[in-house]
Structure formats: C-alpha cells, structure tokens
Amino acid sequence: MFGLIGHLTDLAHAQEVAHDLGYDEYASQGLEFWCMAPPQAVDEISITSITGQVIHGTYIESCFLPEMLSGGKFKTASRKILNAMAHAQKQCLDITALGGFASIIFENFNLEKMTQVRDITLDLDRFTTGNTHTAYVICEQARRGASALGMDLARSQVAVIGATGDIGSAVCRWLSQRAGVEKLLLVARNQERLTNLQTQLGYGTLMTLEQALPVADVIIWVAALGQAMQVDPGILKTPCLIIDGGYPKNLQAAIQREGIYVLEGGIVEHALDINWKIKNFFRIANPTRRLFACFAESMLLEFEGLHTSYSWGRNQITPERMDEIGSLSRKHGFQPLGISS
Ligand code: NDP
Numbered sequence: 001m002f003g004l005i006g007h008l009t010d011l012a013h014a015q016e017v018a019h020d021l022g023y024d025e026y027a028s029q030g031l032e033f034w035c036m037a038p039p040q041a042v043d044e045i046s047i048t049s050i051t052g053q054v055i056h057g058t059y060i061e062s063c064f065l066p067e068m069l070s071g072g073k074f075k076t077a078s079r080k081i082l083n084a085m086a087h088a089q090k091q092c093l094d095i096t097a098l099g100g101f102a103s104i105i106f107e108n109f110n111l112e113k114m115t116q117v118r119d120i121t122l123d124l125d126r127f128t129t130g131n132t133h134t135a136y137v138i139c140e141q142a143r144r145g146a147s148a149l150g151m152d153l154a155r156s157q158v159a160v161i162g163a164t165g166d167i168g169s170a171v172c173r174w175l176s177q178r179a180g181v182e183k184l185l186l187v188a189r190n191q192e193r194l195t196n197l198q199t200q201l202g203y204g205t206l207m208t209l210e211q212a213l214p215v216a217d218v219i220i221w222v223a224a225l226g227q228a229m230q231v232d233p234g235i236l237k238t239p240c241l242i243i244d245g246g247y248p249k250n251l252q253a254a255i256q257r258e259g260i261y262v263l264e265g266g267i268v269e270h271a272l273d274i275n276w277k278i279k280n281f282f283r284i285a286n287p288t289r290r291l292f293a294c295f296a297e298s299m300l301l302e303f304e305g306l307h308t309s310y311s312w313g314r315n316q317i318t319p320e321r322m323d324e325i326g327s328l329s330r331k332h333g334f335q336p337l338g339i340s341s
Pocket of ligand 1: 099100101103104129130131134161162163164165166167168187188189190191193222223224225246247248265266267292293294
C-alpha cells in the first residue's frame with residue numbers, strides 16, 4: 001500500500017473543505033483549531049497502471065496549514081508532520097510521499113533527530129519526498145513547453161527561482177547536463193548557498209528576482225513560498241514561458257498577457273481515471289486524472305515494489321535518477337501537464 005501525506009493551501013481552503021465534507025462546526029474555526037487537530041486518514045485510493053496493474057493507497061491529511069509557518073508556529077508545524085508520518089506507519093503503508101511543505105518542514109527543522117513519536121519509531125525508509133519525480137516533470141514541462149513555443153531552450157535565458165532548493169538544484173543540474181542550457185540565471189536569497197551551487201555547476205549567473213524576471217525567456221519557479229506572489233506582467237519578456245512549480249502556487253492567478261505562457265508546474269496527468277474522493281480538495285483542473293508529481297512518485301514506487309526512500313535528503317537528485325523515475329512514470333501512464341492541457 002502507498003500513502004500520501006498532504007495539506008490544504010491555506011486556512012480559507014481548510015474551512016471550505018470542512019464545510020464541503022459536512023463538518024460545519026470545523027468550518028467556522030480559526031487557525032488555533034487546526035493547530036490542535038490530529039492527522040486523519042481521509043481517503044482510500046486505487047489506481048490502475050496502463051500495464052493493467054492495480055494498487056491501493058491512503059491519503060492522510062496532516063492538518064498542517066502554511067499560516068503556521070508565517071505565524072512562527074514551527075513546533076506545531078513539526079508536530080503535524082511527525083504525527084502524520086507516525087499515522088502512516090501505524091496504517092502499515094509501505095511507501096508514503098511527503099507532499100507540499102511536509103518534506104520542507106522535515107528537512108528544514110531537522111526532524112530526522114526526532115523520529116520517536118510516542119510509541120512509534122519512524123522508519124524513514126518508508127517515506128519519500130517525491131522530489132525526483134517532481135524535478136523530472138518540471139524539466140520535461142520546460143523542454144516540451146519551449147519546443148511548442150518554438151524556443152531553443154539551450155540558447156534561452158533560463159531563470160530558476162529557488163535554485164538552491166532540493167527541486168531547484170536538481171532542475172539546474174538537468175538544464176546544464178541534459179538540455180545544454182548556456183545562460184542559467186540562479187535566484188534565491190542565501191548568497192552562500194547560491195555561490196556553492198554556481199561552483200558545483202561550473203557556471204550560472206547569480207541574480208535577484210528583480211534582475212532576473214525582465215531578462216528571462218523561461219522562468220522556472222520552485223521557491224518555497226507560504227503564499228503566492230504578484231508579478232507585474234509588464235516587466236516580462238515576450239514570449240516568456242513560466243513553469244509555476246511551487247505549492248501553494250508561487251504566482252497569484254495566471255498572468256494575463258499575450259505572449260506569456262504560464263504552466264502549472266509539477267503536475268502530471270494519468271491516462272486513466274483515479275479512484276479517489278480527495279481529488280475535490282485539490283485546486284487542480286480535471287483532478288480525476290491530475291495530481292502532484294510528488295504523490296505520483298509514491299504510486300510509481302508502489303507499482304515497482306520499490307519500498308524505499310527514493311528521494312531523501314537535500315540536493316542529491318541526479319539527472320540519472322530523474323531519467324529513471326521518468327521512464328517509470330511513462331511506463332505506468334503519467335504525462336507532465338503540457339501547454340495545451
Ligand atoms: P526547498 O526548501 O528545498 O527550496 C526552496 C528554495 O526556494 C530555496 O532555494 C530557497 O532559497 C528559495 N526561496 C525561498 N523563499 C524565497 C524567496 N522569497 N525568493 C527567492 N527564493 C526563495 O524546497 P523544495 O525544493 O523541496 O520545494 C520547492 C517548491 O516545490 C515548494 O513550493 C514545494 O511546496 C513545491 N513542491 C511541489 C511538488 C509537486 O508535486 N508539484 C512536490 C514537492 C514540492 P533561500 O531560502 O536562500 O531563498
């Protein structure tokens with residue numbers, strides 16, 4: 001059995017979902033209520049590969065909300081993720097993806113030092129961040145998107161916002177080693193980490209967001225932002241391809257301007273309908289078949305009987321591993337979301 005640990009986009013989203021599920025007494029509650037709420041296994045899922053194989057899984061709602069981070073409730077956020085992982089292990093799930101902020105909280109708050117959750121010792125081999133598949137999907141979206149727009153990716157100025165992150169650094173390595181991108185613009189706040197990345201890659205220009213946005217032909221947005229950013233479309237080049245890969249999405253609503261193409265990054269579409277009720281929680285079009293690539297990674301690992309933390313730690317994702325997970329993704333019927341999807 002596979003597992004998915006997820007969370008909702010914000011408090012308003014959590015209240016809306018509680019109302020839709022008929023829990024009106026929860027729908028009127030504020031952040032404090034969600035800070036107290038324990039994780040819940042809220043859905044049983046089944047999915048059929050295009051090979052005919054059928055697998056089953058469980059979705060665990062962590063009851064974490066991004067406002068807990070912006071409100072400085074780091075202990076609460078950590079407790080939410082550890083409790084959700086313990087809940088997954090108690091349900092005997094063999095491989096579980098840590099969706100959205102779950103893996104970021106695990107890494108950034110050093111939760112590997114806190115793997116004793118009451119009477120459960122977390123077995124980290126049962127968990128994956130899903131970031132290798134997410135990075136593969138985002139790179140494929142950039143490659144196919146650029147080609148569909150008649151852009152030569154190798155000769156384009158490609159800005160990676162969140163370049164030093166787990167997904168961002170994997171994307172940079174792929175752009176350099178697989179796509180031959182010559183002009184790579186590296187954006188993040190911490191200069192030391194940026195310089196280290198530049199040294200590892202052997203090239204790349206360090207830039208601020210304000211410097212990168214007006215000169216980029218392709219923007220790959222994979223920063224960990226608690227809430228979406230507003231970008232003035234007037235400052236962007238045309239044509240400009242934007243892959244919005246964060247969760248919650250890094251950009252506020254799709255930018256409306258001729259010549260600007262915004263793709264929902266890190267989303268895959270399955271060839272067959274997925275049997276799940278939680279699809280209605282996700283703010284994604286056609287959720288019967290579309291899902292976050294990190295969730296799809298735990299499904300791929302379950303299809304293959306690879307019950308191991310395929311993606312773990314920080315900045316270790318190689319283009320070879322992205323090729324490998326990419327071929328499993330295609331084998332089982334997943335496709336990165338394209339421009340015309
Ligand atoms: P990391 O925490 O590893 O990296 C985040 C990156 O964003 C760092 O480079 C960080 O650098 C940068 N960053 C944070 N804030 C800002 C800012 N204000 N301006 C510029 N850069 C910033 O995160 P991951 O790589 O694990 O995840 C990246 C995003 O992808 C997240 O939004 C996550 O939720 C999403 N995601 C999507 C998935 C999917 O299936 N579609 C799956 C998993 C993750 P610095 O702090 O120095 O600025």
